[in-house]
Amino acid sequence: xxxxxxWNEESDDGELVAAFRxxxxxxxxxxxxxxQKAMLNVAYRMLGNHEEACEVAQDxxxxxxxxxxxxxxxxxxxxxxxxxTLNQARNRIEHLASRRRHEAYSLDAPRRDxxxxxxxxxxxxxxxxxxxxxDLLETQALRQRVEKCxxxxxxxxxxxxxxxxxxxxxxxxxxxxxxxREGTVKSRLxxxxxxxxxxxxxxxxxx
Amino acid sequence: xxxxxxxQELMSTALDQALSAGDQARLASHLSSCDAxxxxxxxxxxxxxxxxxxxxxxxxxxxxxxxxxxxxAEAMPQPSFWRRAVLPILLxxxxxxxxxxxxxxxxFYLIRxxxxxxxxxxxxxxPSLQTAPVGTSTNPEDKAIEEAAGARPGIPPRPTEQxxxxxxxxxxxxxxxxxxKKDVYGFAAxxxxxxxxxxxxxxxxxxxxxxxxxxxxxxxxxxxxxGAPGGGPASSLERDARxxxxxxxxxxxxxxxxxxxxxxxxxxxxxxxxxxxxxxxHPDRARQLLEQELADLxxxxxxxxxxxxxxxxxxxxxxxxxxxxRLPELLARLQRLGTVRSPQTQQSQSSxxxxxxxxxxx
Numbered sequence: 001x002x003x004x005x006x007w008n009e010e011s012d013d014g015e016l017v018a019a020f021r022x023x024x025x026x027x028x029x030x031x032x033x034x035x036q037k038a039m040l041n042v043a044y045r046m047l048g049n050h051e052e053a054c055e056v057a058q059d060x061x062x063x064x065x066x067x068x069x070x071x072x073x074x075x076x077x078x079x080x081x082x083x084x085t086l087n088q089a090r091n092r093i094e095h096l097a098s099r100r101r102h103e104a105y106s107l108d109a110p111r112r113d114x115x116x117x118x119x120x121x122x123x124x125x126x127x128x129x130x131x132x133x134x135d136l137l138e139t140q141a142l143r144q145r146v147e148k149c150x151x152x153x154x155x156x157x158x159x160x161x162x163x164x165x166x167x168x169x170x171x172x173x174x175x176x177x178x179x180x181r182e183g184t185v186k187s188r189l190x191x192x193x194x195x196x197x198x199x200x201x202x203x204x205x206x207x
Numbered sequence: 208x209x210x211x212x213x214x215q216e217l218m219s220t221a222l223d224q225a226l227s228a229g230d231q232a233r234l235a236s237h238l239s240s241c242d243a244x245x246x247x248x249x250x251x252x253x254x255x256x257x258x259x260x261x262x263x264x265x266x267x268x269x270x271x272x273x274x275x276x277x278x279x280a281e282a283m284p285q286p287s288f289w290r291r292a293v294l295p296i297l298l299x300x301x302x303x304x305x306x307x308x309x310x311x312x313x314x315f316y317l318i319r320x321x322x323x324x325x326x327x328x329x330x331x332x333x334p335s336l337q338t339a340p341v342g343t344s345t346n347p348e349d350k351a352i353e354e355a356a357g358a359r360p361g362i363p364p365r366p367t368e369q370x371x372x373x374x375x376x377x378x379x380x381x382x383x384x385x386x387x388k389k390d391v392y393g394f395a396a397x398x399x400x401x402x403x404x405x406x407x408x409x410x411x412x413x414x415x416x417x418x419x420x421x422x423x424x425x426x427x428x429x430x431x432x433x434g435a436p437g438g439g440p441a442s443s444l445e446r447d448a449r450x451x452x453x454x455x456x457x458x459x460x461x462x463x464x465x466x467x468x469x470x471x472x473x474x475x476x477x478x479x480x481x482x483x484x485x486x487x488x489h490p491d492r493a494r495q496l497l498e499q500e501l502a503d504l505x506x507x508x509x510x511x512x513x514x515x516x517x518x519x520x521x522x523x524x525x526x527x528x529x530x531x532x533r534l535p536e537l538l539a540r541l542q543r544l545g546t547v548r549s550p551q552t553q554q555s556q557s558s559x560x561x562x563x564x565x566x567x568x569x
Contacts, residue, residue, distance in 0.1 A: 036270055037264075045261075058273060171225065
């Protein structure tokens with residue numbers, strides 16, 4: 001008599017976590033495929049670099065694999081995983097900042113991705129019935145300015161903006177992820193939005 | 208202004224539909240009377256829409272598989288620290304043995320080389336009665352050797368270099384020396400040893416040279432004949448006699464050279480060498496007395512040097528081996544039987560353990 005699998009591709013995160021705890025590595029793989037895009041985007045908005053974001057996403061999932069035994073389920077799995085990704089992204093930002101200080105005068109330093117189109121997602125072919133080339137250029141330029149303004153925010157404000165406006169996390173979840181009060185989340189979010197607004201008014205130039 | 212900042216922060220919360228009913232009323236009331244805040248709200252809403260319109264990026268196809276590859280690598284059971292540190296040693300004793308053998312062989316080789324170089328250095332630094340700084344030599348032969356060896360003043364060439372140079376250059380050097388001396392004296396003859404003459408130069412390979420020296424040493428040059436002032440050319444008869452003597456002695460020395468050189472090299476490499484210039488009171492009995500004294504002191508006479516002393520010349524030499532602790536006593540006895548002309552250094556007066564090689568000339 002064979003027991004039915006306790007999880008499938010449609011199982012929610014809690015069921016997959018429980019299956020993984022019983023030794024089902026496939027359950028964890030399902031979690032990876034389900035959340036990789038969200039974690040990659042969080043990392044990408046935090047770092048502004050596609051390759052670095054992929055590295056951070058990998059590190060985050062490996063860290064989650066190591067720490068899943070200690071996941072108590074008090075928060076949603078997504079919240080817990082996003083917290084790990086944010087921590088990995090912060091560490092990477094500090095690492096990159098340190099390296100950039102050492103390479104400040106290097107003429108061979110690669111151009112920042114935010115200074116030009118860099119990822120494949122931006123180079124996708126337009127679908128049929130797309131706007132005109134001029135509209136596309138204007139839209140693309142405007143998108144680049146917005147991304148540049150997001151990148152220009154201080155990390156504390158940027159992560160709140162990303163979590164709220166791009167990932168739709170609630171104030172409470174953001175407070176849990178960042179270990180701050182809800183009022184602090186609101187305050188940081190207002191200042192982040194104001195910073196982006198002012199940046200866009202300057203044409204995308206950071207203050 | 209402070210009221211405007213509070214209202215503007217409410218605008219941000221209003222974008223998330225998170226305002227309470229009271230805050231919504233405050234916001235509406237303020238906006239109805241504040242044009243600047245209305246402009247601010249429009250700009251904030253517009254930028255908010257732009258931010259929310261930022262497209263998400265798609266993960267590369269390889270991302271999930273790469274993540275899982277790393278996860279599976281992490282899932283592999285990792286050996287414990289002790290297992291990683293100790294097990295390889297326990298499982299591979301042959302590596303231990305090979306390592307020990309390698310280390311032992313390397314150590315032995317290094318120690319042997321080091322001790323060899325120390326011996327070489329001690330041999331080079333051995334005190335000698337005839338030690339003199341290189342570059343100050345008055346002997347043309349030694350000067351040539353020093354020049355050939357590229358010696359610098361104050362740095363003596365290695366004994367092995369001197370010996371090699373002497374052996375390699377011996378024939379040509381002898382010819383040049385004979386020619387030079389012939390030019391000066393009218394025939395090929397070295398100046399005889401005398402009390403007024405400077406002490407011979409250091410001869411670490413002196414024992415090996417004895418045959419050459421004695422073989423080519425001619426009798427004391429005769430006083431220049433009348434009518435040939437200033438050491439003019441001797442008679443052709445005398446020159447022929449000298450040449451015949453030199454050729455005969457050279458052949459005899461060449462015949463004995465391989466064996467003598469081998470023994471001498473062995474001796475030279477093993478014991479310090481001392482050169483003693485002696486003027487006996489009774490030259491005719493000098494050899495007998497000297498051999499007796501050496502026998503009393505437990506020394507041995509080297510056979511090749513007994514052979515090399517020529518009755519036809521006024522230069523006699525005797526090579527011997529003696530316990531270094533008996534050297535001061537030998538010098539004292541020689542002093543009683545004549546005059547020791549060689550410099551009496553403190554080093555020669557002090558006894559030294561082990562065998563020493565002596566070359567005594569009179």
